Amino acid sequence: MISLNNFRIEEVALNERICLQVRTKCSVTSTNPSDAVEMCTVPPEGDPESAVTSLQCIWYDLSQMNCTWLPGKRTPPDTNYALYYWYNTLEKGLQCTNYYMEGQLIGCVFDLLKGNVSASEKIQIMVTDTAGTIRPSYNVTFLNSVKPAHPVITALSFQNDSLYVEWESSENFESNCLVFQVEVTDSKPELHRAEDSKIKCHIPQMPQELPGNSKDKNCLVINNVDHGTFYTVRVRAKTSKFCFEDRDLWSAWSPEKSIGQKPDPTFYTITLLSIPVAISISTLLLLLYLKRLKIIIFPPIPDPGKIFKEMFGDQNDDTLHWKKYDIYEKQIKEETDSVVLVENLKKTSQQRE
Secondary structure: OOOOOOOOOOOOOOOOOOEEEEOOOOOOOOOOOOOOEEEEOOOOOOOHHHOOEEEEEEEEOOOEEEEEEEOOOOOOOOOOEEEEEEOOOOOOOEEOOEEEEEOOEEEEEEEOOOOOOOOOOEEEEEEEEOOOOOOOEEEEEEOOOEEOOOOEEEEEEEEOOEEEEEEEOOOOOOOOOEEEEEEEEEOOOOOEEEEEEOOOEOOOOOOOOOOOOOOOEEEEEEOOOOOOOOEEEEEEEEEOOOOOOOOOOOOOOOOOEEEOOOOOHHHHHHHHHHHHHHHHHHHHHHHHHHHHHHHHHOOOOOOHHHHHHHHHHHHHHHHHHHHHHHHHHHHHHHHHHHHHHHHHHHHHHHHHO
């Protein structure tokens, strides 16, 4: 860079060694420039792997700066971090005091009001530890990463066959510096929509129950809705490209608001319970039908071995059994008859005497 001044100011992050070179050249004649003179800065002390990583800062709702980072690879787990910040309107650097942790993520929040800084301001950040054992990490943050606060729904009503949604946004932003997204969910799963509202809307002939008749409101009208359906609405916002760099930093969703007839949970409970019962009965009937159908289509084939066994082997055994039984009965009968005959002979002889 060629300059007529004998000084230059450049804002850089001092995480590494930085070298600057200066040489002169006559502005009247086209002589060759002088040899360059180089001077380098001394890099920060400490192990480079002990410095924090993923250091980033977001300007929240134009009122607070939220900086987050991850510990370095060689950072002791009991490290007490310290964040310092400075910008042009401050006489000296200040230390952040509001620290927090979310899992492995560490952060600190400090006030940074819009009235004190402009959108072109640069915030210099340094993160180290109170004991001075880790390597300091520097960052120069431009105020283009802005995340607004979530909107608040102020009105939700039916108007003929339309659904009217109205909300309030943060007062820290001008009217054209925010865009919104409205999400509407109803009790019918197939109807789920998210619509963008990039400009203010004007609703003519507003009903008396709606608050005010302003021509400039944050609102959205959704057509072709059913009054007998239960609707849930929420809204979120982000900065527009007309005021800030569009980094797609959406705010949190607003608290939900609902309207319409809420479905009866008893009906859904009975439906959920009846579905598995119906499936089980249908499966059982299907198995029985398939078994019967298999018997009809594929009847059992008789075993020829059993037929021959019954004709020859089993029949001989039965015949022998009956023969043995007849002989046994015949022997018993003959023995009985002989006894009877002896008794009759004895009685006859006694009578004769």
